[in-house]
Amino acid sequence: MKRKAIFLDRDGVINVRLPGGAYVTRWEEFAFCEGASEAMKLLQRSGYLLLVVTNQRGIGRGLMTEDDLADIHRRMKEELGRRGVTLDxxxxxxxxxxxxxxxxxxxxxxxxxxVSRFAVDRDSSLIIGDSLSDIEAGRAAGIGGILVVPPGERAPEGLRTAPSLLDAALAVTGEVR
Ligand SMILES: [Mg+2]
Ligand SMILES: [Zn+2]
Structure with a gap:
């Protein structure tokens, strides 16, 4: 049986973007977006796999190492675990x-x-991200997307948008806050 999945961008969706587009290079710089863990809990409870897909060019540019990133992700998963969320x-x-x-x-x-590792059903899956490149990556893989556009920023026409991951999760799962 194929599974439905939510592909999650990380920066600007799960954790707060740093000013000036700076890279999160250590755990001390990582702060969860408001409602992000609640959103992931809702999605998980609705039967979605949670698959984070994140560009981390800071490694290629020598601003952080694979070990630095692994440490951030280990702590992120630990903290989410305490909040009742398991990332797949x-x-x-x-x-x-x-x-x-x-x-x-x-x-x-x-x-x-x-998709191949988890036998994901593309038709019932989505990517949620705050960059057009997230939505484009989804489109290239044959899955839909929701663009997170924070309040005060202009939403592009013709795309499904939500002001936050939590709002996107509420829309996807049909739950009322
Ligand atoms: Mg992002
Ligand atoms: Zn690459």
Whole structure:
């Protein structure tokens, strides 16, 4: 049986974006977005796999190491575990633009990996991200998307949007806050 999944962008969706587009390079810089863990709990309870797909070009640029990122993700999973959320996978692209990899969003490599590893049903799955490249990666993999557009920022036309991950999760699961 194929499973439905939510592919989750990380920065700006699960954790707060740092000013000036700076990279989160250590746990001390990681802060959960308001309602993010509640959102993931709702989605998980509704039967979705939770698959994080995150571009982490800071590694390719030498601003952090694979170990630094692994430490952040270990602590993120631990904290989510305390809040009742189990992530099924955290996939990352460590490459800079010039590496010409297949995984950096808007290319669909990470989504494709999740789809094949977990036998994901594309039609009932979505990606939730705060960049157009997230939505484009979903489209390239044949899955729909919800663009997170924080209040005060302008939403592009013709795309499904939500002001936060929690709002997106409420819309997906049909639960009322
Ligand atoms: Mg993002
Ligand atoms: Zn890559």
């Amino acid at each position: 996978a955290v996939l990352h692209c460590p490459h800079d633009h010039d590496a010409k990899c297949r995984c950096r969003k808007p290319l669909p490599g990470m989504i494709e990996e999740g």
